[in-house]
Amino acid sequence: MNTAIETARAIAAAHKNTPGGLLPALHGIQDALGHVPADAVPAIAGEFNLSRAEVHGVITYYHHFRATPAARHVIHICRAEACQAMGADVLVAHARQRLGCELHGHSKDGEFTLEPAYCLGLCASSPAMLLGDELHARVTPQTFDALVAQARSAA
Amino acid sequence: MIAAGTITVYVPRDSAALAAGADRVARNIAQEAAARGLAVTLVRNGSRGLFWLEPLVEVATAQGRVAYGPVAPGDVASLFEAGFLHGQAHPLHRGLTEEIAYLKDQERLTFVRMGITDPLSLADYQAHEGFAGLRRALALAPAAIVQEVLDAGLRGRGGAAFPAAVKWKTVQGTPAAQKYIVCNADEGDSGTYSDRMTMEGDPFMLIEGMTIAGIATGATQGYVYVRSEYPHAIATLNQAIARAEAAGFLGPDILGSGQRFSLEVRKAAGSYVCGEETALLESLQGKRGIVRAKPPVPAIEGLFGRPTVVNNVITLATVPLILARGADFYKDFGLGRSRGTLPFQLAGNILHGGLVEKAFGLTLRELLYDFGGGSASGRPIKAVQVGGPLGAYLPESQWDIPLDYEAYAAVGAVVGHGGIVVHDDTADLSKLARYAMEFCALESCGKCTPCRIGSTRGVEVIDRISANQNRPQQVTLLRDLCDTMLNGSLCAMGGMTPYPVLSALNHYPQDFGLTAPDREAA
Numbered sequence: 001m002n003t004a005i006e007t008a009r010a011i012a013a014a015h016k017n018t019p020g021g022l023l024p025a026l027h028g029i030q031d032a033l034g035h036v037p038a039d040a041v042p043a044i045a046g047e048f049n050l051s052r053a054e055v056h057g058v059i060t061y062y063h064h065f066r067a068t069p070a071a072r073h074v075i076h077i078c079r080a081e082a083c084q085a086m087g088a089d090v091l092v093a094h095a096r097q098r099l100g101c102e103l104h105g106h107s108k109d110g111e112f113t114l115e116p117a118y119c120l121g122l123c124a125s126s127p128a129m130l131l132g133d134e135l136h137a138r139v140t141p142q143t144f145d146a147l148v149a150q151a152r153s154a155a
Numbered sequence: 156m157i158a159a160g161t162i163t164v165y166v167p168r169d170s171a172a173l174a175a176g177a178d179r180v181a182r183n184i185a186q187e188a189a190a191r192g193l194a195v196t197l198v199r200n201g202s203r204g205l206f207w208l209e210p211l212v213e214v215a216t217a218q219g220r221v222a223y224g225p226v227a228p229g230d231v232a233s234l235f236e237a238g239f240l241h242g243q244a245h246p247l248h249r250g251l252t253e254e255i256a257y258l259k260d261q262e263r264l265t266f267v268r269m270g271i272t273d274p275l276s277l278a279d280y281q282a283h284e285g286f287a288g289l290r291r292a293l294a295l296a297p298a299a300i301v302q303e304v305l306d307a308g309l310r311g312r313g314g315a316a317f318p319a320a321v322k323w324k325t326v327q328g329t330p331a332a333q334k335y336i337v338c339n340a341d342e343g344d345s346g347t348y349s350d351r352m353t354m355e356g357d358p359f360m361l362i363e364g365m366t367i368a369g370i371a372t373g374a375t376q377g378y379v380y381v382r383s384e385y386p387h388a389i390a391t392l393n394q395a396i397a398r399a400e401a402a403g404f405l406g407p408d409i410l411g412s413g414q415r416f417s418l419e420v421r422k423a424a425g426s427y428v429c430g431e432e433t434a435l436l437e438s439l440q441g442k443r444g445i446v447r448a449k450p451p452v453p454a455i456e457g458l459f460g461r462p463t464v465v466n467n468v469i470t471l472a473t474v475p476l477i478l479a480r481g482a483d484f485y486k487d488f489g490l491g492r493s494r495g496t497l498p499f500q501l502a503g504n505i506l507h508g509g510l511v512e513k514a515f516g517l518t519l520r521e522l523l524y525d526f527g528g529g530s531a532s533g534r535p536i537k538a539v540q541v542g543g544p545l546g547a548y549l550p551e552s553q554w555d556i557p558l559d560y561e562a563y564a565a566v567g568a569v570v571g572h573g574g575i576v577v578h579d580d581t582a583d584l585s586k587l588a589r590y591a592m593e594f595c596a597l598e599s600c601g602k603c604t605p606c607r608i609g610s611t612r613g614v615e616v617i618d619r620i621s622a623n624q625n626r627p628q629q630v631t632l633l634r635d636l637c638d639t640m641l642n643g644s645l646c647a648m649g650g651m652t653p654y655p656v657l658s659a660l661n662h663y664p665q666d667f668g669l670t671a672p673d674r675e676a677a
Contacts, residue, residue, distance in 0.1 A: 083503075121342065125175065
């Protein structure tokens with residue numbers, strides 16, 4: 001038995017009677033598994049009495065849901081206007097070069113996933129980024145390097 | 156209750172303060188106080204909204220609260236040495252918080268408690284006029300509540316500026332077994348954070364506003380749809396709802412009135428277009444966030460096909476004050492058809508970025524220089540985008556127009572949700588115009604062609620203009636494309652993406668490689 005699929009099925013079952021419960025279920029699955037595995041889609045669809053296409057459509061519509069696991073650390077760098085005005089483009093270019101990957105990619109050492117964000121709500125303290133669940137304001141290439149080094153050395 | 160003999164120190168818990176290290180500052184203050192044997196009560200308040208000073212630490216003194224900021228974790232020891240617990244001098248000393256000009260010159264109505272109270276303290280909330288609006292609403296007939304909101308002239312603060320009471324009245328007058336109040340907290344506009352601040356810094360105000368909306372319209376269930384990028388807002392709101400329920404401000408019998416209203420937070424999943432009310436409702440129903448054609452309007456057929464009020468956070472959060480103080484008090488602020496105040500949010504390349512709540516009618520120049528202090532880089536300000544990613548770029552010639560919905564509409568701009576993003580003279584407006592199209596392509600729900608295809612073609616056309624491939628023809632093409640998007644899109648996503656694009660092209664032709672005469676011809 002595939003435990004990931006069973007976990008997904010159990011979470012979906014817990015939400016199937018919630019009005020509009022598919023999104024809360026998908027959040028629950030991603031929180032538990034780190035992603036929403038493609039092979040769990042039939043089980044989720046079964047619980048909600050939806051077609052696989054409908055569930056697949058919802059998962060792929062929203063940027064938040066991932067079909068594949070992320071690395072140990074996920075970095076979100078805000079690319080929106082207020083951050084652009086304070087050097088977000090330079091920061092993103094620096095991050096890509098330092099991590100050796102494109103946006104939505106994994107760093108060469110497999111430790112980091114680099115994602116764009118479109119507003120973290122820190123527009124008066126830009127550029128902003130999220131490392132794991134920790135917010136950082138006024139990020140420079142230097143502070144980026146320090147934060148990455150700190151995360152890398154963390155157990 | 157704060158024990159006698161202890162000194163109260165405030166360290167904000169707002170995301171922007173946390174991003175600047177507020178948790179470590181709070182930890183250091185607690186440790187340092189313990190090491191020195193001093194009795195200190197730490198309160199994690201909301202942010203005053205003076206973000207260049209965050210973390211802004213305040214100390215309660217006999218004269219009032221004294222501010223220190225921006226406090227780095229390493230500054231804590233020296234603050235104790237200097238006697239900050241008694242408001243003594245220190246290089247980070249900012250004087251009495253209430254006397255800081257940035258704050259003193261504001262007209263804080265909706266944000267009256269922001270940064271002052273402990274966001275999760277019901278006692279604190281009630282000591283600062285909290286639930287006065289709800290208590291009054293419970294004594295009024297539903298129609299009288301709606302009338303009060305109508306008389307106050309409250310318009311939707313999410314951006315569309317539609318009169319809030321008109322939606323309420325429609326829901327009230329539509330019979331149904333179940334009605335809903337939905338709070339749109341999908342604050343995706345870059346340069347805006349007033350919704351986030353409200354949820355993190357004064358969540359009971361939103362809860363109270365939604366409850367009043369429920370009582371006025373006969374809705375018994377509310378949902379707050381919060382973007383997934385706001386985990387702290389979600390956590391704070393959930394705690395606040397639990398406390399409000401436990402104290403009888405929510406639930407089956409609100410304050411013994413027999414009225415019922417329940418509230419649930421729903422986490423969004425990173426789709427910008429879900430800030431559009433019909434896409435939001437689809438998403439709440441567990442579907443892809445695809446825009447619905449209107450009519451039917453949500454007030455008649457909304458969530459699960461039932462009559463639904465969909466209002467922005469600030470709209471709903473302003474309701475308690477209107478009920479508590481009366482419509483006349485609120486509508487005395489503002490001008491023309493823009494009544495009351497708007498929490499403007501200064502963002503981007505600005506020295507003093509932060510929240511400025513003022514009555515409608517002040518100018519962008521006043522916000523940029525009197526409050527904002529000019530650019531953060533010290534370079535001249537070149538362009539200011541007002542109203543989020545779908546708002547126009549305003550050149551200096553337009554900075555003296557009063558901030559008023561109608562005056563802005565007259566020049567092809569929008570006040571929107573009050574977000575103000577400042578760019579200095581290093582900004583390339585053709586790049587920002589391209590980004591607007593790119594963002595639309597990324598976030599389009601795909602239902603209507605002008606938005607779905609137009610945005611992708613828009614990126615390509617702007618690239619050809621930048622590369623000087625048939626530039627004059629491509630400029631004509633871009634204008635045609637914008638015309639199609641403006642007039643043919645189903646919602647504001649495609650319908651307003653031309654605002655930043657055309658304003659960039661019209662006011663900054665040189666950034667597109669055009670000379671001034673080309674601009675006349677185009």
